[in-house]
Amino acid sequence: MQENQISPSEWEIMRVVWTNHPISSREINDILKEKKEWKLTTTKTLIGRLVKKGMLSTEKQGRKFEYSPLVTEKESIDESIDDLLDQMCNTKVGRSIETILEKRTLSKTELEQLSELIKKKKETAPNKIYCTCTPGQCGCVV
Amino acid sequence: MQENQISPSEWEIMRVVWTNHPISSREINDILKEKKEWKLTTTKTLIGRLVKKGMLSTEKQGRKFEYSPLVTEKESIDESIDDLLDQMCNTKVGRSIETILEKRTLSKTELEQLSELIKKKKETAPNKIYCTCTPGQCGCVV
DNA sequence: TCATTAAGTTTACAATTGTAATCGATAATT
DNA sequence: AATTATCGATTACAATTGTAAACTTAATGA
Known part of the structure; x- marks a missing residue:
């Protein structure tokens, strides 16, 4: 299927990590406590998936892990x-x-x-946009 | 999970129907033939799901069905x-x-x-945008 | 009329996602 | 030292999605 995207639930985790890092799973869960009524294990599962997808890095800090983002x-x-x-x-x-x-x-x-930005773009803008859709997938008259 | 959205594959079907309707499953499949190498049954499955989701209407035209969009x-x-x-x-x-x-x-x-549009929006635009994120999910200083 | 098509329906099955319980190891507490 | 609390890891399970084979029924052609 799709190549390693971030799902909506995972996105919630990422936003926390983007904002605060490095951060532990417990801290992530605490921050999301009111917004999402997730069990701690749910948060951990999502974190695990993000690590596997290469979105988060882990660093063992003593006995626990600290997570940081690998993508901005x-x-x-x-x-x-x-x-x-x-x-x-x-x-x-x-x-x-x-x-x-x-x-x-x-x-x-x-x-x-x-x-x-628009002013700048106007200088080089074409008069017409060309559609590159598969014929039959849009009604543009090119 | 999410409330009846259109998945990427389903979207391909919808685009064809938005462009050409009413249309039969075979015609949809023909149009998508080069872009997606789907078997006819795959197309039919997707059509069926879209009908169930209330995105497409069916009308029996003789022995076959003709599909039309129910959403724009x-x-x-x-x-x-x-x-x-x-x-x-x-x-x-x-x-x-x-x-x-x-x-x-x-x-x-x-x-x-x-x-x-931007010019018009400027008249009523605020000086500052307020963030309404859950604390810890973004770094905005409000 | 009988076989072949062609339409839609049912069933299938793996991957992804949402959500979480359980497990095993380690650390903290008593 | 024994118990308990924490961690991350493993396992679970249903819903969604991608993809398609098999099935049923009706129409069409020989």
Whole structure:
């Protein structure tokens, strides 16, 4: 199936480790206590899977283990976004960004940065986006 | 687990049906022939699951069935995006959009529309985005 | 009419994921 | 030293997903 992605539950663990590391399984579990009503063993299972997937490193600290991330949060987020966008036609990406912008709140600064970036992109932007979908999977007239 | 989402393989089917409907299972399979080397039965299984999930409607047309979408492509795309963004801190959304813009090519028209939208959003944008993450799951200083 | 197609349905089976109990080793406590 | 509390590791088990064979029924062609 898919090549070693981070599942939603695993993502919860990763966020904790990205924020605090090195960190022990108990500490991870404590942090997630209210949000997810997981038993300690559940947390441990997820940690184990993340270690096996190469997402977390372990270091024996005395008798216990301390975990640290082997991938960055940005990397992982970007990958998820890519996976998502790869599922749709190129010509739908623009509209999707619009939808995000409509629904989510960004700060003035963030919007300003986006404006800048867009201005720059406009210089080299094509007049038309070409669809590369399998014929029959999108209605674009290329 | 997750509430009736569309899996990647199912998504392939949906794209075909969104583009061409009503459509029969054989036609769907023909369209996907080169992209996915699925047996006809595989296609049928996926169609069956989508019908069960309420994503496709069936209509008996003589002896065979014709399938049509019960959800729109935009709805589905937006939902996927929401699921993804919900996994991250509010304060990371802006940066994520930037990343998309950097990596994907948008047309002049699309960029123009985004500019417009951003301009409008700026009027009501806050100076700061507030993080609502579980403490310990992100490093934002709120 | 009888065999062959073709449609959908049922069954299958491994991998992934969500969730957790149990086990074995080690450390801390009494 | 004996007991208990902790760790990580192993095992468990159902739901979802990817992928497909087998089955049933109805239609079509010989």
